[in-house]
Amino acid sequence: MKADIKKVAQSGGVLKVKIRLSNKAGRAQHYISDVRATRYDPATRTLTLCMSDEGREVVPGAIAKLPVFRFVDPNSDAEFELEIPDRIVKLKRNIPDGGLAFETHQLSDAESINVEVAWADVPYYPDTRQKSDDSRMPAARWEQHKARAFKKLKLGAG
Secondary structure: OEEEEEEEEEEOOEEEEEEEEEEOOOOOEEEEOOOOEEEEEOOOOEEEEEEOOOOOEOOOOOOOOOOOEEEEOOOEEEEEEEEEEOEEEEEOOOOHHHOOOEEEEEHHHOOEEEEEEEEEOOOOOOOOOOOOOOOEOHHHHHOOEEEEEEEEOOOOOO
8 A cells, every 4th residue: 555645734723634545456445544643853853743553552441442443345446534633732841850841842843744554455354362461452453454645745745
């Protein structure tokens, strides 16, 4: 499966990202259709939207929401639009004396965007054979591949 970022626009405090997935295979391909992690690197002004559970940790006692799964029919394309807030707020690291501080990043400052879409050639089903030493999220165990797309941005110009 191939991913392509068709359009990125800012509107009313939201970034709208239109993505096209192309499936040239002779069978349906299944993918995660919601953003599971948003990362912004202020040094490179790169925004990364991860539609994957790879690398996410299972927190004991916490509720782990499964992602939304969709599919692309054989030999066809699917387009969808993600809407994400145009800023992220996260805890600052290395604050002395146990202090607490936040940092805000305006995603409209991004100069480039990466999108990673996890997919597999089989639908997602909970794996009842899970091994107790496997600490990955359930969808991360399902993922077979990632489709990646990159686009240079000029927000406001689309």
